[in-house]
Amino acid sequence: MTSADAAVRIENVSHHFGEVGDAHHVRALLDTSLDIARGELLCLIGPSGCGKSTLLNVIGGLISPSTGTVHVGATPVRGPLPREIAFVFQENALFPWSTVMENVVLGMMFQGVPRAEREERARKSLHAVGLADFARHYPAQLSGGMRQRAALARALSLETGILLMDEPFGALDEQTRMILGEDLSVLLARTEKTIVFVTHSLGEAVFLADRVAVFSARPGTIKEIIRVDEPHPRRPEFVTTEKFHTLRNKLYTLLHDEIRKAVSETYGLRDRAGALS
Amino acid sequence: MNGSERSQNRIWSRLVQAAFVIGLLTLWYLATAKWGVSHLLLPNPVIVYEQLKDVIGSGEFIPDLRVTLTELAIAFSISSVGGIALGYLLSRSQFLIRVFEPLLAGAYSIPIILFLPLYVLFFGLGPASKIALGTTISFFPIVLNTIAGFGYVDRIYVVAARSMGASDYQLFRWVLLPAALPVILTGLRMGFTVALLSILGSETIASLAGLGHRIVHLAEAMETARMFAYIAFAVAIAAILNVVVTRLEATGRR
Numbered sequence: 001m002t003s004a005d006a007a008v009r010i011e012n013v014s015h016h017f018g019e020v021g022d023a024h025h026v027r028a029l030l031d032t033s034l035d036i037a038r039g040e041l042l043c044l045i046g047p048s049g050c051g052k053s054t055l056l057n058v059i060g061g062l063i064s065p066s067t068g069t070v071h072v073g074a075t076p077v078r079g080p081l082p083r084e085i086a087f088v089f090q091e092n093a094l095f096p097w098s099t100v101m102e103n104v105v106l107g108m109m110f111q112g113v114p115r116a117e118r119e120e121r122a123r124k125s126l127h128a129v130g131l132a133d134f135a136r137h138y139p140a141q142l143s144g145g146m147r148q149r150a151a152l153a154r155a156l157s158l159e160t161g162i163l164l165m166d167e168p169f170g171a172l173d174e175q176t177r178m179i180l181g182e183d184l185s186v187l188l189a190r191t192e193k194t195i196v197f198v199t200h201s202l203g204e205a206v207f208l209a210d211r212v213a214v215f216s217a218r219p220g221t222i223k224e225i226i227r228v229d230e231p232h233p234r235r236p237e238f239v240t241t242e243k244f245h246t247l248r249n250k251l252y253t254l255l256h257d258e259i260r261k262a263v264s265e266t267y268g269l270r271d272r273a274g275a276l277s
Numbered sequence: 278m279n280g281s282e283r284s285q286n287r288i289w290s291r292l293v294q295a296a297f298v299i300g301l302l303t304l305w306y307l308a309t310a311k312w313g314v315s316h317l318l319l320p321n322p323v324i325v326y327e328q329l330k331d332v333i334g335s336g337e338f339i340p341d342l343r344v345t346l347t348e349l350a351i352a353f354s355i356s357s358v359g360g361i362a363l364g365y366l367l368s369r370s371q372f373l374i375r376v377f378e379p380l381l382a383g384a385y386s387i388p389i390i391l392f393l394p395l396y397v398l399f400f401g402l403g404p405a406s407k408i409a410l411g412t413t414i415s416f417f418p419i420v421l422n423t424i425a426g427f428g429y430v431d432r433i434y435v436v437a438a439r440s441m442g443a444s445d446y447q448l449f450r451w452v453l454l455p456a457a458l459p460v461i462l463t464g465l466r467m468g469f470t471v472a473l474l475s476i477l478g479s480e481t482i483a484s485l486a487g488l489g490h491r492i493v494h495l496a497e498a499m500e501t502a503r504m505f506a507y508i509a510f511a512v513a514i515a516a517i518l519n520v521v522v523t524r525l526e527a528t529g530r531r
Contacts, residue, residue, distance in 0.1 A: 060440060061440075062436060062439070062440060080439055080440045080441075080442060082440065082441050082442030083442070085440070086440075086441070087437065087440045087441075089433060089436075089437060092431075092433065093433045093434070093436075093437040095434060095451075095452065095455070095456075097455040097456065097458075098455070106441075106451055107441045109447070109451075110438060110441040110442045110443040110444075110447055110451075111441050111442045112442060158441065
């Protein structure tokens with residue numbers, strides 16, 4: 001892959017929280033390099049606290065890495081790039097004092113979309129996620145799955161080339177998660193977006209991704225990359241195929257040792273690392 | 278079915294409330310008219326009612342009410358502007374919050390009414406000492422709630438807004454302010470209530486005019502019936518103001 005193809009180029013990124021020698025010092029990410037192709041869906045998977053969310057925040061410019069660089073296209077990332085990158089967070093990142101419609105419109109206002117276009121684009125993206133009839137509801141009036149659909153609509157309306165999703169379905173039950181995954185696959189197959197998707201779920205990773213980057217335990221770095229050659233949108237039946245299971249098992253084997261290591265080494269640090277990453 | 282049951286329940290509880298109040302008034306009436314309780318201690322409610330009509334009809338209450346409400350308005354304006362401004366500035370830094378929130382919370386728990394003699398010494402018997410006391414007392418709930426409102430906005434909202442490109446002003450107007458507003462409004466309501474209480478109270482202790490002053494003056498002149506009429510009048514004013522403020526708070530929350 002040449003750098004012209006890469007939507008995101010990550011070079012030798014390391015990150016630690018706190019000062020070296022300090023009791024709060026955590027090495028979250030160690031010398032990670034990766035190119036993400038234009039239009040690709042990349043899943044990051046790994047043990048808790050392995051730095052996959054940290055890497056996502058570094059790509060999005062929400063965290064400046066201790067060392068290393070990230071380029072989006074030709075631009076070095078030094079802070080949020082609202083015109084190039086949109087986020088979907090784990091949960092409850094919708095403003096509870098605004099309706100679903102207002103949430104989507106506010107995002108575009110922050111980004112600088114002219115007033116006249118905002119409503120129209122908001123309607124379009126709410127329709128795309130199946131929330132057209134819930135524009136006037138407040139987040140508290142929606143289920144967890146619908147809230148994440150609304151958060152996705154807010155991100156889609158920004159019409160960025162890159163979408164960063166930080167365990168967007170992590171707080172949802174298994175069935176809701178499955179349906180949202182299927183809908184997401186259909187929705188994203190129609191766009192040209194480059195997507196980085198952090199998840200804990202092996203099945204979700206195989207179902208959605210073109211490539212799955214498996215992280216090692218902390219300090220995390222990419223241990224292996226698994227390719228999933230299956231056209232988008234993924235059919236729901238994909239999960240019942242031999243191919244799906246082979247890939248899922250391969251991921252499981254790769255991850256199992258790392259998760260054991262992570263749990264035994266960092267049990268006491270987990271909460272803090274979770275709050276930071 | 279369920280709805281009508283609920284509204285029936287509501288009617289029933291209203292009836293019991295009304296019966297309770299009427300019962301108390303009846304007891305009051307019986308105590309004065311039949312059981313021989315001294316009129317100097319507890320005047321006949323009918324006479325109190327006549328006095329109340331006279332107080333309102335003659336417009337005699339106007340100068341005192343004007344003094345009390347002016348004191349309240351000035352005290353509340355100073356404490357809300359000062360409390361919100363200081364609270365916002367302190368809330369911008371976790372360090373300042375750590376330093377000043379416990380100090381302010383500690384000061385809030387002091388019975389500030391004890392400063393009244395000092396304030397009378399500083400500012401005299403006129404409205405200025407009441408304004409100073411009302412301002413001091415209502416300042417604390419307002420500044421503390423403002424710090425709580427602005428200082429503890431969930432970080433995810435700020436991060437989300439920044440990731441979408443929000444400017445400092447946009448962050449304040451569309452994220453921090455709406456997140457903090459309900460808590461600040463509660464502080465304002467609490468501040469208003471304690472300002473009113475402390476101003477009426479301090480007028481009864483040392484003053485030249487105001488509703489509290491009038492009530493003490495009538496008590497000293499043994500005009501108990503007229504004093505009761507003024508108490509009823511002051512209670513009604515306080516109730517109306519509290520309803521208005523609570524309504525405003527509920528509207529602001531929406």
